[in-house]
Amino acid sequence: MDLRNIGINFPIFPILEDMLDIPEEGEKGEQNPSTAYVRDAKAMAATPADVVEYPNSYVFIVDMPGIKANEIKVQVENDNVLVVSGERKRDKDRDNKDGVKYVRMERRVGKLMRKFQLPDNANMDKIGAVCRDGVLKVTVEKLPPPEPKRPKNIEVKVA
Numbered sequence: 001m002d003l004r005n006i007g008i009n010f011p012i013f014p015i016l017e018d019m020l021d022i023p024e025e026g027e028k029g030e031q032n033p034s035t036a037y038v039r040d041a042k043a044m045a046a047t048p049a050d051v052v053e054y055p056n057s058y059v060f061i062v063d064m065p066g067i068k069a070n071e072i073k074v075q076v077e078n079d080n081v082l083v084v085s086g087e088r089k090r091d092k093d094r095d096n097k098d099g100v101k102y103v104r105m106e107r108r109v110g111k112l113m114r115k116f117q118l119p120d121n122a123n124m125d126k127i128g129a130v131c132r133d134g135v136l137k138v139t140v141e142k143l144p145p146p147e148p149k150r151p152k153n154i155e156v157k158v159a
Contacts, residue, residue, distance in 0.1 A: 047112045049084075058122065060084070060138040062114055066107070069131035074138055076124060077115075084136060085113040121145075 050061040060082065064072055067086040075083045090109045118124075118140060126141035 046108055047084075047114045049114045049116075051116065056142055058119070058140045058142070060114075060116055060136075060140070062112075062136045062138070063134065064112055064131065064136045065134040067112065067134070072129075072131060072136055074127075074129045074136075076118070076127070079124070080118045080120075080122070082116040082118055082127075082138065082140070083113070084115075084138065085111065087111050 048063045052059045052061065062084050064084075064086050066088040072084070072086040075085075077083055088107075088109050090105075121143045123141045123143045127138065129136060129138045131137075
């Protein structure tokens with residue numbers, strides 16, 4: 001997919017092309033990313049999110065339209081990577097039932113995912129998630145700042 005062919009030529013496009021190119025059938029190599037990597041990259045690019053820092057916590061706000069709360073996964077990988085994922089499926093009951101067909105389909109279906117590297121002061125034991133009206137809010141409390149180290153007094157003995 002060469003975006004220059006349609007008159008678009010920005011320096012970022014070759015990078016995006018490399019990320020989104022899917023290898024041809026039977027084509028393998030180090031230059032081509034795996035299908036799972038491409039799918040995850042597209043899912044992350046299509047999942048909008050905000051990150052807000054409060055004095056005592058971090059809040060990750062992720063749009064998850066059309067996904068029920070019990071179908072959303074919130075996980076911590078590698079001790080400090082917050083992963084939010086879900087999948088919006090197409091309503092198959094409407095397809096080909098009594099002559100009903102989609103005339104236009106613009107809402108995204110498929111995997112939604114975001115990954116966030118958590119800061120060092122994130123409390124991994126105090127993470128909560130709430131989904132309301134298709135918006136997921138994940139709250140990660142901050143650890144209290146470490147107490148300053150006091151000097152250690154050493155008793156001087158007479159020899």
